[in-house]
Each structure stands twice: as C-alpha cells, then as structure tokens.
Amino acid sequence: MVYNWLNITRNWLFPASCRLCAAATHHELSICHHCYRELPWLPPGCTTCATPQPTAGNLTQCEACLRLSPDLDRVLALFEYRAPVDQWVRGLKFHGDLTLAKLLGQLLAEHAPERQNVLLVPVPLHRHRLRQRGFNQALEIARPLRRRGYRIDAHCCSRKRHTPPQSELPAKARLHNLHDAFEVRHSVKGNNIVLIDDVFTTGSTLNSLAASLKEAGAVKVEAWVIARTAGPGTR
Numbered sequence: 001m002v003y004n005w006l007n008i009t010r011n012w013l014f015p016a017s018c019r020l021c022a023a024a025t026h027h028e029l030s031i032c033h034h035c036y037r038e039l040p041w042l043p044p045g046c047t048t049c050a051t052p053q054p055t056a057g058n059l060t061q062c063e064a065c066l067r068l069s070p071d072l073d074r075v076l077a078l079f080e081y082r083a084p085v086d087q088w089v090r091g092l093k094f095h096g097d098l099t100l101a102k103l104l105g106q107l108l109a110e111h112a113p114e115r116q117n118v119l120l121v122p123v124p125l126h127r128h129r130l131r132q133r134g135f136n137q138a139l140e141i142a143r144p145l146r147r148r149g150y151r152i153d154a155h156c157c158s159r160k161r162h163t164p165p166q167s168e169l170p171a172k173a174r175l176h177n178l179h180d181a182f183e184v185r186h187s188v189k190g191n192n193i194v195l196i197d198d199v200f201t202t203g204s205t206l207n208s209l210a211a212s213l214k215e216a217g218a219v220k221v222e223a224w225v226i227a228r229t230a231g232p233g234t235r
C-alpha cells in the first residue's frame with residue numbers, strides 16, 4: 001500500500017518518458033498511448049501459426065496448418081517483426097538491455113489470453129549460448145507474466161546440441177538442425193504448456209520443442225511470442 005502511494009507520487013512528480021518519442025507518460029509501460037497505438041500490431045490470422053490471412057468462411061487455420069497438423073496447437077504473436085519491435089528484440093538479445101525484456105513481457109502479459117493451469121516454459125538456450133549471453137531472453141520476457149498468476153518452469157527442458165542459429169540456415173536445413181534438439185528433463189504428463197519466445201520465424205524451433213514435450217506427456221502446447229516474421233509456413 002505504502003509502496004503504491006510512493007509509486008503514484010513519484011510518477012506524478014517525475015512522469016516516465018516514452019522510450020520512442022520522449023513524451024511524458026503515466027502509462028505503466030514505458031511508452032506513451034500514442035506510440036502504443038502505432039506499434040506494428042499483428043492482424044488476426046491463423047490460430048495455429050499466426051500467419052496473417054484473410055479469413056475465409058469459418059476457417060480459423062491456414063492451408064498449411066490444415067494440411068500439416070503441426071505439433072504446436074496455437075500461436076499468439078503480438079507484433080510484426082519490424083521497427084521498433086525488431087530493434088527492441090535485438091537490443092535485448094545482443095546488448096543485454098533488460099528493461100526491454102520488461103517492456104516486451106508487460107505487453108505480452110497485457111494481451112495473453114486467460115488460461116487455467118498452464119505452465120509457462122521459456123524456450124531454452126543451449127548452455128554455451130546462455131554462458132555467452134548471460135541470460136535467456138525468453139525467460140526474461142516471461143517474468144512479467146507472473147503478475148498474472150502464471151507459473152514459470154525454466155528447467156523442464158534443455159537444448160541437447162549447440163545448434164547454429166536458425167536465422168542463419170535456409171528453411172530446409174532448419175528441420176534437420178532441430179531434430180531431437182531438445183531434452184525434456186522431468187515429466188510433463190497431463191500438463192498444458194505455453195512456450196514463451198521472442199520471435200516466431202518458421203516455427204521450426206517451437207514445433208520441435210512442442211513435439212518433444214508431447215512425447216513426454218504434455219496434453220497441449222501453445223506458444224506466446226512477441227513477434228512474427230512475415231511469410232507463411234509452420235515448419
């Protein structure tokens with residue numbers, strides 16, 4: 001209570017400034033209402049892979065998902081992967097700006113659907129990359145979701161191999177690169193899991209992890225990500 005009043009007084013005396021336009025903002029996020037509206041929000045699309053698509057009739061899935069039945073049951077992506085969101089993601093990953101993880105995580109928490117009894121699993125980095133970077137951006141993005149009552153399990157799975165970054169590989173090589181890339185360390189039998197990640201590109205990483213989790217007994221696996229790159233394809 002006292003803490004809340006201190007916060008309110010501090011915000012009134014020293015309003016935070018928007019990280020995009022420097023305008024004063026009383027928004028809990030560090031961006032102003034105007035810039036918030038102008039963010040590259042992803043239009044509604046396929047419920048399974050979030051590809052933006054014109055909705056035809058009652059179809060909620062794109063053609064590729066209907067044909068392939070991917071292991072991921074659902075994808076929520078907030079933004080198109082373009083400015084300023086792409087700069088935020090790179091600022092977090094490559095410059096270690098954890099204030100960006102907080103902002104991105106808060107945005108995700110604001111838009112995450114209500115889910116009962118789900119376990120949030122940040123997509124793990126291989127230990128070599130974790131040592132190099134010093135943090136896992138997916139875990140940092142997941143943290144603000146705790147305030148909505150979600151549990152985070154950052155230890156239930158790991159990357160078995162130090163795979164080249166997916167973005168450096170052509171699409172065909174990605175599947176091979178990820179075959180058996182993950183190990184599930186403890187039972188997830190009967191769990192509904194939500195994977196948390198920064199960017200959904202082809203979905204191959206997330207689908208590979210979803211497959212491993214389902215083999216280990218998970219009932220449903222969905223993914224909540226910050227951004228989706230353009231282009232269809234769930235694999």
Ligand SMILES: [Zn+2]
Binds near residue numbers: 019020021023031
């Ligand atoms: Zn602004």
Ligand SMILES: [Zn+2]
Binds near residue numbers: 046048049050062
């Ligand atoms: Zn789809």
